[in-house]
Amino acid sequence: MTEAKIYVDLDGTLTRTELLPAIARRAGLGEEMQRLTDETMAGRVPFDMSFRKRVQMLAAIPVETVHEEILGVPVHEQLLDLLLEHRERVVVVTGNLDVWVEPFFAKYGLVGLSSIAETEDGRVVGVRHVLNKSTALDRYPSAMSIAIGDGANDAALVRRADIGIAWCAVHPAARPLLEVADYAFAREEPLCQFLRQWW
């Protein structure tokens, strides 16, 4: 059997909620952030622009506070357990910031690609580089690639992978993603059963 790698999105795919709105709620900025995040996931606002703006909104929040939030956020346990069976064949591909999500990667021993923050004195002051998710396939090549994502910004990765999966459990199916995906699931059990063919 060809050894497959799984390239999986973080916010709303591995985790049950989007992280930025969760962080924003702590800072009392929840409503505006949720609206902007929803618009972005649906593909109505470009990810790059929206992400920079959302990072600005959260810049005042200490990195440690963000870490607490990220390590406490509920995850899709069944999916995560399956991935951890072969963690060396998993790449987490997130548009989220390196300084924010690194503790998540470390906690589960997973390799991850993320956007890169600009920091000053331990605080995030901006975004140096927004990750183009489809480059994950070049940086971690595989004989067979399976990509799983839930937002419009996952479309390029999902399109290029041998098997592209739209994850519809948290949001309704993102239109641009459904245009390029091979499969769509809204529950962990059938998704995991499907992934077992290669896992």
Added chain:
Amino acid sequence: MPVPATVVVNAAGLGSRLGLERPKALLEVAGRPLIAWQLDLLRDVADVRVVLGYQAAEVADVVFAVRPEAMVVLNHDFASTGTAASLMRGAMGVRGRVVSLDCDLIVHPADLRLFIDAPEPVLGIVDVQSEEPVYVRVTEDGDGGLVARDFDRDYLPGDFEWSGLITFDPTSPHLGPRRGHVFELVRSLLPMRAAPIRAREVDYPEEVEPMGQWIDELVTRGYFS
């Protein structure tokens, strides 16, 4: 107990003969989209896969609202490939039998059950009722049953109409071309047992009302949840 089959619902097409601006799967009949009625009848089937193409995201929203555990299979080439390609995409990885069911065919639940539990391949036939159907040539098997011998575009007395419903083995080496219609895909699996089914299909605007009456009748008899 027979192992229940995987059901592949083909809902990729345009439904162009209905002249709507949305896929046939979303056609409102008796107060619900057609695909919602179809999935309701399949609520006891463990492995249901819905193949989508035209306006896939809109249909997927309805599919997941009614049946969150469903697997949605996308066929973006639905306009250039036939129904066989959609079916085989949906059947990928299945090791047992597959029931192929078109989204626009509402089958009496008791008849559908026989196809889901069928230990052998079986093909669903109806009395001739459509305008340009594919005909099924049958013979009697001597036991009161029918055997499908061939498909034909030309009618001969005694022919039935091909319903689109079939239980078969998707790994069979005898399957035909995958770019055409389902009947072309499964033709070389014949001869095969043929079973008359009670069912209604909706292809043309004038068939929408009879479909509504058929669904109402099944609702009255308590077949829907």
